[in-house]
Amino acid sequence: MKNILLSLICILLFASCNNSVKNNDGKLNIVTTTTMITDLVKNIGKDSVRVQGLMGSGVDPHLYKASEGDVSKLTGADVVFYSGLHLEGKLVDVFEKMGRNTNTIALAEVLDKNTLIGSEYFASSYDPHIWFNIDYWRQITKYLTEELSKLDPENATFFKKNETAYLKKLDALEKEIKEAIKTLPKEKRILVTAHDAFNYFGKEYGFEVVGLQGLSTATEAGVQDVQKLAQLIIEKEVKAIFIETSVPRRTIEALQQAVKSEGFDVKIGGTLYSDALGSAGTDEGTYLGMFKYNVNTIVKALK
Structure with a gap:
């Protein structure tokens, strides 16, 4: 290299x-x-x-x-x-x-x-x-x-x-996205993802954002990180957690299993675009389409 x-x-x-x-x-x-x-x-x-x-x-x-x-x-x-x-x-x-x-x-x-x-x-x-x-x-x-x-x-x-x-x-x-977010009760605005790519989003639109890997995907989540976040999900009764297209899904799947092992069921609410847009030629392949898709996915899963 x-x-x-x-x-x-x-x-x-x-x-x-x-x-x-x-x-x-x-x-x-x-x-x-x-x-x-x-x-x-x-x-x-x-x-x-x-x-x-x-x-x-x-x-x-x-x-x-x-x-x-x-x-x-x-x-x-x-x-x-x-x-x-x-x-x-x-x-x-x-x-x-x-x-x-x-x-x-x-x-x-x-x-x-x-x-x-x-x-x-x-x-x-x-x-x-x-x-x-x-x-x-x-x-x-x-x-x-x-x-x-x-x-x-x-x-x-x-x-x-x-x-x-x-x-x-x-x-x-x-x-448009503000109108969509208004339909989601404030107490349900907890966004759990693979890494902390959504902090600016959370700050602007009133979401508590928790990323398993921290801000950079170059860092790895440990067992304690998974267990700590699993407890937060259970305590706050978070309905859904999210995969990201640019991050391997195994970390979120491991988190889901950790939550289930404690007797609480959390679903994977969908896949979000964080560090990259979707495929060229699709709505999600544009900044505007990506943003709308993410918000709609989040709101629908957490309602």
């Missing part, structure tokens, strides 16, 4: 000296990391940009490592958009090296860190799952639009028009 990383960095440093903004067809060549960012760039840039995402559906950004196949994408990029806050933990060294010579932009950097949730699990000291706060996503949408406009001034008006349309969709999304 070290040899691959060193080779990748060397190639990136060399290639960055030869990169020119925009291709022969006039389109910006953009590389993104997570599926959420890929979706956002496509909504703002549409057919005026070329977007290549490193991560696909179900891919865990906490554990993702740069492969040799990523080299051509990264070296050919006019700009690389990534989340930041050490979400892409295994790619940090690569991006730090690229940042000196290549246009790499960590979108979360636009956010006021005083408003973020602190976390001892990450080198950044902040919970990186910022996309579950829709207001943060609005800020990131505006920041992305500004950066695209700097890179491609000719399409600035086009980007701004798309930004305005997308912000309206985010407003509608927030209104």
Whole structure:
């Protein structure tokens, strides 16, 4: 892995000296990391940009490592958009090296860190799952639009028009999910998942959120963690717990068995999208569709 990383960095440093903004067809060549960012760039840039995402559906950004196949994408990029806050933990060294010579932009950097949730699990000291706060996503949408406009001034008006349309969709999304959550009694708003990806969601919409593995999927849940959480589920009579698409289901299944061994029945309420969107071409393959799907799944299972 070290040899691959060193080779990748060397190639990136060399290639960055030869990169020119925009291709022969006039389109910006953009590389993104997570599926959420890929979706956002496509909504703002549409057919005026070329977007290549490193991560696909179900891919865990906490554990993702740069492969040799990523080299051509990264070296050919006019700009690389990534989340930041050490979400892409295994790619940090690569991006730090690229940042000196290549246009790499960590979108979360636009956010006021005083408003973020602190976390001892990450080198950044902040919970990186910022996309579950829709207001943060609005800020990131505006920041992305500004950066695209700097890179491609000719399409600035086009980007701004798309930004305005997308912000309206985010407003509608927030209104819709708030209405759905209102139907769930406050005492039932306890969200138990594989890892703590939903703390921003919980803070915004009044859920107590408990993740078995902590904030990062790089950490492993121990027997004591499972037993402690099982007791909480029993005490608060939680009806359902949830699997995540980017985390192995065995941890939640082990938790379910631990609860059942104590004589209490808790069901698996469904699978939530946490660190990655759903499959391309589906509603869940978009940020808007993913958010609505998650909320509907949570509310239905906990009622």
